[in-house]
Amino acid sequence: MDIGLAQWQFLLALLTGALLLFVVMWIAWHRVAERREAERRIAAARVRSGHVPLEIPTVRAGLHRSGDSVPDTLPGWFIQGKGEHSIVDEQPRIRVRYVDPHGRKAECTMQVEHLDLQKRLLTGRGELPGDTHRIPLHMITGARVAESGQRFNIDTWVDAVRVARRRRGQI
Structure with a gap:
């Protein structure tokens, strides 16, 4: 079982090609990861500056929030101009998975009643009477x-x- 010079050269070229492919894939993966992280940070900064993304439930209300507002499901409320603004719904109905x-x-599935920002606790009532959830x-x-x-x-x-x-001046 003699391995000739041509076979060694072939194995060396194959190994070099695989290593080069690995390096190129690693660089590409890191660039994609950096781009996604930058997009996530930009989106978070926009939310902190007051932008309400479409995936967050909103309600129609004036400057001061009233408790009887109905959830806004259409982005058309921005266009209709009824003197009301779209604000974040602080009591959405959500399905939560937790430990x-x-x-x-x-x-x-719970109707959120209160979000405690200091304790970082979500409080809400479930579908059954007396079914209350307090989830960190x-x-x-x-x-x-x-x-x-x-x-x-x-x-x-x-x-x-x-x-x-x-x-609203509540914090």
């Missing part, structure tokens, strides 16, 4: 809007609620 205090995965935000693994099933980013929503409360 309970015993370490088990759980899921519930760090235990939430995923959320969706209950009616549409659209993904719901809890962190973006919390930032938007914080900005809305600051603008």
Whole structure:
């Protein structure tokens, strides 16, 4: 079993090509990751500056929020110009996946009643009478809007609620 010079050269060229391909893929992957991170940071900064993205549930209201507003599901409220503004819905109905205090995965559909920004705690009532949930935000693994099933980013929503409360002078 003699390996000739031509076979060594072939193996060396193959190894060099594989290494070069690995380096090129690694550089491309890092550039894509950096671009995604930059887009995420820009979106978070826009939310902190007051921009309300379309994936966050909103309500129609004047400058001071009234409790009887209906959820705004159409972006047409921006165009109709009725003297009302679209503000963040602080009490959406969402389906939440979380880890309970015993370490088990759980899921519930809840109407949010209160978001405590200092304690980072979400309080709401479930579908059954007397079914109350108090979920720490760090235990939430995923959320969706209950009616549409659209993904719901809890962190973006919390930032938007914080900005809305600051603008109303509640923080």
